[in-house]
Amino acid sequence: MRVTVDPDKCCGAGQCVLVAPEVFDQRDEDGIVVLLDAAPPADRHEAVREAAAICPAAAIEVDA
Amino acid sequence: MTTTSAEAPQPLPVQPPPGCPFDPPEGLGRLRLEEPLSRISLPDGSRAWLATRYADVRAILGDRRFSSDTTSPGYPRSGMTGGAPVDGAARGFIRMDPPDHTRLRRMVTRDFMVKRVEALRPTLQRITDELCDAMAATDPAEHPVDLVEALALPLPSLAISLLLGVPYDDHELFQRLTGTLLSREKSEEERRTARAELVAYLDALVRAKRERPGDDILSRLATEQQDAGELGHEDVVAFAALLLIAGHETTANMIGLSALTLMLDPETAGRLRDDPSLIRGATEELLRFHSIIRNGPRRAATEDVEVGGRLIRAGEGVVVAVPAANRDGATFEDPDRLDVCRPNAQHHVAFGYGIHQCLGQALARAELQVVIGTLLRLFPTMRPAVPLDEIPFRTDMAIHGCHALPVTW
Numbered sequence: 001m002r003v004t005v006d007p008d009k010c011c012g013a014g015q016c017v018l019v020a021p022e023v024f025d026q027r028d029e030d031g032i033v034v035l036l037d038a039a040p041p042a043d044r045h046e047a048v049r050e051a052a053a054i055c056p057a058a059a060i061e062v063d064a
Numbered sequence: 065m066t067t068t069s070a071e072a073p074q075p076l077p078v079q080p081p082p083g084c085p086f087d088p089p090e091g092l093g094r095l096r097l098e099e100p101l102s103r104i105s106l107p108d109g110s111r112a113w114l115a116t117r118y119a120d121v122r123a124i125l126g127d128r129r130f131s132s133d134t135t136s137p138g139y140p141r142s143g144m145t146g147g148a149p150v151d152g153a154a155r156g157f158i159r160m161d162p163p164d165h166t167r168l169r170r171m172v173t174r175d176f177m178v179k180r181v182e183a184l185r186p187t188l189q190r191i192t193d194e195l196c197d198a199m200a201a202t203d204p205a206e207h208p209v210d211l212v213e214a215l216a217l218p219l220p221s222l223a224i225s226l227l228l229g230v231p232y233d234d235h236e237l238f239q240r241l242t243g244t245l246l247s248r249e250k251s252e253e254e255r256r257t258a259r260a261e262l263v264a265y266l267d268a269l270v271r272a273k274r275e276r277p278g279d280d281i282l283s284r285l286a287t288e289q290q291d292a293g294e295l296g297h298e299d300v301v302a303f304a305a306l307l308l309i310a311g312h313e314t315t316a317n318m319i320g321l322s323a324l325t326l327m328l329d330p331e332t333a334g335r336l337r338d339d340p341s342l343i344r345g346a347t348e349e350l351l352r353f354h355s356i357i358r359n360g361p362r363r364a365a366t367e368d369v370e371v372g373g374r375l376i377r378a379g380e381g382v383v384v385a386v387p388a389a390n391r392d393g394a395t396f397e398d399p400d401r402l403d404v405c406r407p408n409a410q411h412h413v414a415f416g417y418g419i420h421q422c423l424g425q426a427l428a429r430a431e432l433q434v435v436i437g438t439l440l441r442l443f444p445t446m447r448p449a450v451p452l453d454e455i456p457f458r459t460d461m462a463i464h465g466c467h468a469l470p471v472t473w
Contacts (some may be wrong), residue, residue, distance in 0.1 A: 011166075011419040012173035014426050019410070021178075031173030031180075054411055056421035058126065 001045050002063040005035045009059035016051035023048055073103040078358055085457045088387035092116055096388050101374040106142035112381035116388035118395040120372040124382055125418035130363035132420055134159040139364040140381030145246050145462035153299045156306035175281050181426040188434045191222050196442050208449030208470035216319035220431055224311030229280025242309050249460045266304040315428045317465025319435050322350045327447050332404055337440040346404035347432045352412035353402050355387035359462035361416055389413050446473040
């Protein structure tokens with residue numbers, strides 16, 4: 001799985017951090033998304049897909 | 065701006081069916097089934113679209129061709145609460161589009177981000193414990209206790225006052241003004257007056273922060289951002305009004321409704337008490353189930369856009385029915401059942417959707433989780449002190465909830 005985030009689209013809602021805290025964080029200076037792991041292990045795929053599905057700004061893309 | 069037809073369509077449904085205060089406003093379910101994008105009449109006689117299906121609601125709120133700017137042509141301003149529609153910076157960033165919305169929202173996003181809220185959780189727990197201790201100490205002869213006044217309203221009010229740097233001693237003033245601003249039954253004139261009074265209060269407060277800054281959001285905006293030329297004084301006042309109103313009324317009502325729901329459902333309450341790890345999911349489900357936002361969100365189409373097979377034309381207004389979307393059986397199985405283990409509860413649109421989704425959602429969640437856990441633990445026998453039909457539900461307000469919730473234990 002490859003994960004990409006678009007900080008320009010991000011609105012800092014933080015839902016991805018709640019769902020997959022090992023993969024997503026928020027920047028200290030403005031609360032915008034930080035990708036911690038662009039190739040997360042299999043046991044986190046479901047959470048990452050969930051994060052992408054509920055991201056209100058469609059700022060998370062998941063490949064495979 | 066509006067389409068006219070021979071027969072005026074119905075107004076926005078706002079009343080739950082008689083005797084069913086937890087149901088969405090009556091008529092929304094039928095519309096979602098028969099006419100998911102329908103026409104409604106607004107109080108001034110203008111028309112707007114009403115979206116009731118989950119998929120359509122997400123499509124509209126997630127599409128930037130639908131403007132949040134209250135000054136956009138066709139924006140459905142009539143019947144809006146939260147203050148008489150104002151133009152300019154004073155309308156606050158939730159009533160703007162990018163790039164202004166993005167620039168302003170990002171100035172305060174970090175204050176509500178997940179890790180900041182998690183760091184605040186012990187404070188939220190301490191405030192909750194103190195309020196609960198005070199309740200526990202009441203003389204049984206003085207029961208019932210109003211849970212709204214004793215806990216549901218003070219917790220979020222204290223929390224947002226702390227973050228913003230608003231003296232909590234002034235809470236009666238800002239709670240009264242917020243109540244007027246969010247009432248559907250007050251006139252536009254009364255709302256305008258209340259808004260002016262709130263702005264005057266915050267105007268003086270922001271000036272004082274600039275003189276003697278503290279460690280809070282308003283001080284930072286009034287010094288750093290204002291000094292850097294990023295914000296004017298009026299912008300800071302608009303931030304203050306928006307965050308103060310949004311920061312306590314919504315969560316307060318969710319706390320009241322959540323507590324009541326669990327008091328009436330001892331089996332679910334018992335499950336959560338036995339396994340507090342379920343409280344996080346239960347909070348999402350309660351947000352979905354109650355969907356307290358009853359008067360929007362609202363948008364204006366800036367281009368012709370097809371949604372759910374209907375063409376919404378540029379310059380037409382749209383009102384989104386959150387309670388209908390969150391009870392859509394196409395997304396949520398057995399949608400009218402409260403299921404605290406529902407796997408996709410977090411897909412709800414109770415905080416909205418799109419770039420305007422609630423900035424304070426992590427804080428709201430944490431407050432709800434703390435309150436639910438604490439009440440279950442400390443007051444296992446708490447129950448309503450009056451029959452359900454004697455509880456004053458907020459059917460007159462843009463945000464659903466209880467005006468008062470008399471309880472005993």
